[in-house]
Amino acid sequence: MSQPQTAITPRRDEDFPEWYQQVVRAADLAENSDVRGCMVIKPWGYGLWENMQRIFDGMLKETGHRNAYFPLFIPLSYLAKEAAHVEGFAKECAVVTHHRLEADGRGGLRPAPAAELTEPLIVRPTSETIIGASYAKWVQSYRDLPILINQWCNVVRWEMRPRLFLRTAEFLWQEGHTAHESAEQALQETDLILGLYEKFARDYLALPVITGEKSEAERFPGAVKTLCIEAMVQDRKAIQAGTSHFLGQNFAKASEIKFQSREGKEEYAWTTSWGVSTRLIGTVLMAHSDDDGLILPPRIAPAQIVILPIAPKPETRDAVFAAADKLAAELRAQTAFGEKISVEVDKRDIGGGTKSWEWIKKGVPIRIELGPRDLEKGTVAVARRDRGPKEKEFVPNAEFVAKAGAVLEEFQAGLLARAAAYRDQHTVKIDTKEEFYAFFTPKSSDKPEIHGGFALAHWNGSSAVEEKIKEDLKVTIRCIPFNAPEEDGKCILTGEPSKRRVVWAKSY
């Protein structure tokens, strides 16, 4: 029987979206549920999320934030308080209208007409308004500020075109909501959080991201200023991996968050909000994985090392299993990144090759095979997920235990370097309209190949230009990057003068 050359079909270069779906499935991360647009996150995928939560939650705590929890349901009238906010979210809200069911006389159930709510509730698409209502009660004086609260929760946005992790009707995220005495302090908070997001993405998810500000067209509904981190994934599209919003006094006015200032005057508070979601899982997948499946950064892998006992003969089984457990215990006593190494021993009675391939597809950084011959020689067979699937190295047992942490750290650094090199390779300065259009136009239009990337090009600052380019090419401004030097140039479309290049790309 002839095996496919790669564990995942199709390959990335053949059909990237389909490849993505197959990797999600092969890695056992999640599956579609019977409810359209909603996903079941399976233990391996949820383990990733738990690690992300633990890490980022720690970063928030260190910077003075505390967790709280606000209701899932929001009175319809709350959403209506901020005009731009309504505009942005009204189209995708789930609405609760009844509080009881009754028999419909045909063996089924229906909402009881007598139990209709006087005011419908919406399922939160985000919580600015309901949290604002609480803050309005909590804040009287400048002495009550700042309020620095975060919540981990689910939200619902009724999406038309769901894709596992990237865009689902229900998703998990954290949303931070802060209120401050001055615009400066709120802006500082917005910057602080963006910095945390960048660090989290780079140091833990191995994602090199561009930080910057969104153009008006891409701004959060109701925000004065939206900052973001943008990553490039392997089809060279951009993906917004996290956003931090300066809300000015828009939501404070809508929710009546007022306080008496140091000067004794009544003033509106200045608020921020910011979030990252389970979309990060999809981002990590698309940034690092290959044609054999998922590749996980060790710092977030639910298991960093898996031990596969090779017990061909029943009589060697007990000895091999015992040795595997012993090795696991020794490895767990070691550290990587200053934390205990996580190790799993897979004793399931299935074919050795099949088992190996399962873990390859799940993206475990290091696989250890331990068989009878190793016991005799005191070695282990080490395979790394960032090398070929059949490459393995026989290493003295003690030596591997001693250097396991260092290997994981090197693995993590390698992923980041590879992703950064890929991004840099596909980030180009473009100065003419012709070149710009050529860059973003695939050679085969019916089945577009992977093309494009990040284009750094000048822009006159007008939304009309953005709109035109979006219409022509489906390309948008991902951000106005912070690190870009000022330079004189001409708008890519109009030729008008421009002071700075912005990042253009197709996006998720």
Place this chain on the structure above:
RNA sequence: CGGGCUGUGGCUCAGCUUGGUAGAGCGCUUCGUUCGGGACGAAGAGGCCGCGGGUUCGAAUCCCGCCAGCCCGACCA
């Protein structure tokens, strides 16, 4: 919500044009041989053919309606 396509064991699909008692591969169970890289053989389990109606002696197959999913457009973390 508009346009195109598809609904058949857990999964991927054939069968439908030309109606005649449900098929394959993978997966699953058991037994045996294997086992240091997706093993092989044998025997099994599993399906109101998306739902409802119609035509017919007879419908997975033809007709009508509905529902769901996928792809393409407008929206989005």
